[in-house]
Amino acid sequence: MNETEEARGGSESAAGHGPERQAAGGQPHDIRAVGAPKRPLLHFLHRYPAAAPAIVLIIAVAVFQFLNPRLLRAQTISLMLQQLAVLGCLSIGQTVIMLTAGIDLSVGAVMIVTQMIMAELSITVGLPAWVALVIGLGFGAVAGGINGGLAAYIGLPPFIVTLGTLGVFTAIGLFLSAGTTIFFPNPSNLLLWTGNVVAFGNFHVTTGVFLMILLYLIVAYMLARTAWGRHVYAVGGSPEASQLAGIRVRSLLMSVYLLSGVLYGIGAWIQIGRVGNASTNISANLNLDSITAVVIGGTSLFGGRGVVIGTLVGAMIVQVFETGLALAGVQSFYLQFAEGLLVIGAVAIDHWIRALSTGSGRA
Amino acid sequence: MTQSGERDAAASTEGSGSTPVLAAQGLSKRYGPVVALRGVDLELYRGEVLGLIGDNGAGKSTLVRCLSGAEIPDSGEIRVDGRRVAFRNPLGARRAGIEAVHQTLGVVPALDIASNLFLGRERRRPGLLGTILRMLDVSEMQRAARRDVERLGIETLQDITQSVETLSGGQRQAVAVARAVAFGSKVLIMDEPTAALGVRESGQVLGAVKKLRESGLPVILISHNMPTVWELADRIQIMRLGRRIAVVTPRSHTMQEGVALMTGALNIAA
Numbered sequence: 065m066n067e068t069e070e071a072r073g074g075s076e077s078a079a080g081h082g083p084e085r086q087a088a089g090g091q092p093h094d095i096r097a098v099g100a101p102k103r104p105l106l107h108f109l110h111r112y113p114a115a116a117p118a119i120v121l122i123i124a125v126a127v128f129q130f131l132n133p134r135l136l137r138a139q140t141i142s143l144m145l146q147q148l149a150v151l152g153c154l155s156i157g158q159t160v161i162m163l164t165a166g167i168d169l170s171v172g173a174v175m176i177v178t179q180m181i182m183a184e185l186s187i188t189v190g191l192p193a194w195v196a197l198v199i200g201l202g203f204g205a206v207a208g209g210i211n212g213g214l215a216a217y218i219g220l221p222p223f224i225v226t227l228g229t230l231g232v233f234t235a236i237g238l239f240l241s242a243g244t245t246i247f248f249p250n251p252s253n254l255l256l257w258t259g260n261v262v263a264f265g266n267f268h269v270t271t272g273v274f275l276m277i278l279l280y281l282i283v284a285y286m287l288a289r290t291a292w293g294r295h296v297y298a299v300g301g302s303p304e305a306s307q308l309a310g311i312r313v314r315s316l317l318m319s320v321y322l323l324s325g326v327l328y329g330i331g332a333w334i335q336i337g338r339v340g341n342a343s344t345n346i347s348a349n350l351n352l353d354s355i356t357a358v359v360i361g362g363t364s365l366f367g368g369r370g371v372v373i374g375t376l377v378g379a380m381i382v383q384v385f386e387t388g389l390a391l392a393g394v395q396s397f398y399l400q401f402a403e404g405l406l407v408i409g410a411v412a413i414d415h416w417i418r419a420l421s422t423g424s425g426r427a
Numbered sequence: 428m429t430q431s432g433e434r435d436a437a438a439s440t441e442g443s444g445s446t447p448v449l450a451a452q453g454l455s456k457r458y459g460p461v462v463a464l465r466g467v468d469l470e471l472y473r474g475e476v477l478g479l480i481g482d483n484g485a486g487k488s489t490l491v492r493c494l495s496g497a498e499i500p501d502s503g504e505i506r507v508d509g510r511r512v513a514f515r516n517p518l519g520a521r522r523a524g525i526e527a528v529h530q531t532l533g534v535v536p537a538l539d540i541a542s543n544l545f546l547g548r549e550r551r552r553p554g555l556l557g558t559i560l561r562m563l564d565v566s567e568m569q570r571a572a573r574r575d576v577e578r579l580g581i582e583t584l585q586d587i588t589q590s591v592e593t594l595s596g597g598q599r600q601a602v603a604v605a606r607a608v609a610f611g612s613k614v615l616i617m618d619e620p621t622a623a624l625g626v627r628e629s630g631q632v633l634g635a636v637k638k639l640r641e642s643g644l645p646v647i648l649i650s651h652n653m654p655t656v657w658e659l660a661d662r663i664q665i666m667r668l669g670r671r672i673a674v675v676t677p678r679s680h681t682m683q684e685g686v687a688l689m690t691g692a693l694n695i696a697a
Contacts, residue, residue, distance in 0.1 A: 107593070110590070110593070111590075285560075289560075289561075289562050289563050289565070290560075290561045290562065290563060291549035291551070291561070291563060292561070294538065294542055294546065294549060294563070295546075295547075297535070297537055297538055297542075298535045298537075298538055298542075298546055300537070301535040301536050301537035301538060302534075302535045302536060302537075304533075305533045305534055305535045305546075306535065306546070306547075308517065308529075308533045309533070309535075309546040309547035309548075310518050310521070310547035310548070311546070311547050367537075368535070368536070368537030368538075369537050
């Protein structure tokens, strides 16, 4: 509010009310020169990319709670968190890639292959579970490395690269599973650890959920507080300027895809724990759902802007819509309809914010 | 070596006696059949603004690309403070203290001013936070950035945490200049720094150049804008067809004479 008034005062003075400007503004020169909030809402959204999705989440929760009060029961919340864990984990990697102006269509496929490898090694081959887990995470890194190598060093567009690896990894997953489901006879298998439930009163939260939240905190820290994080934003915003600043753009991109691959591997671990077995019959929508979560979460498709916590909020929005619509007894295609609108809305906001960078210089 | 006479002429105009901060001797560069530089010399002395003018294709850009490490000359030598150097890339030149500000802006729009100033040279927190957790010292970088910006007299950059894409073109260029200056550079090369800017914004950037000269930092200023060059430069090196044909000063020659030299209508040897 304050800023709006100041801005109005500034523009009036520009129209020729010199003395008023001196009296009212205090430091009128600063206000104009910094280009400060002529459009405060726009500047607010620009500075806090997670603000818009947070507001949407609150509204969505309020509306669905009004439609069916079962939404905010401990039981429902626990279930939503458990369902959120895998998508939430995968979307971290997707966020970091999209911050570099890339995209990963192979997320879900990599995750599915990784969980098949973990399960096959532990159950069929009989390796210790921790060895299977480590090899699985290693495979995730290799898969990310293939995407990253083709995108960063060969210079192919990430969209095309990951479209290709989506097909390749999907096929490998089907080959490994041969259409069967691998069950875990021993409930204490380390691969099932992520499904362990911790109870807080009526809340039943799995360790996989905590693992996901921990990963969000770690990656949020890396992005916000380390030089590596700055470089991720820099390379996404302007690869040329980053190169001139001495950032090794290619190895940075490679590190991003490798990290994402490992995160997909952890997502596979959470997935095994959640359902208690491994199969390829997992929603193929995970690829697009992760992109949906990232975009709704306020990360720009064009790179350089966004925060990983926004993605968590975005994934929560999708989950609340899913559960909320189901509780409201609405048919499931409305979910797709609503998600589609949310994605378009998020991209429109991003477009609007981007206008700030080109518009204010001339204003 | 037709250049030797010119070199003497240059040395006699100003700064004679002291070692140039940056010197080039007999730089040649050809791109296939095209000869861009034919044995060009250049001397830049402490605390001066050296204007570099010439028609398109005169070799100005190739010359500064060689000086800033973006191009490797076929022959000739470059000296910084009298010591011979050979840059293999822009980073090498930067390590030697030569910073270049280009017409196309070398700043990252999505990052804030402080982050841009320290991009690629971030400072970490002291102690375990920095060594193990690799934590950036954000407040220290912001403090240093504020100090650098104030020293340049760019008072319009108030909020150091503002992202660069919300700034005007002139302010962005000012950030690029501040960035180049912030790391104790010895030489600043500005390649058409105001070409993309409006009149008022150009004024801001040129004001910054004046401040730099006052602080003793030598600047090479390439511009097609003759009034700007004549206003700011202490000496003006005129290039034509890959050669240095004259070094003049704003007092010794008028703008018209400078343009005549540039286009070949006038010959200084005459």
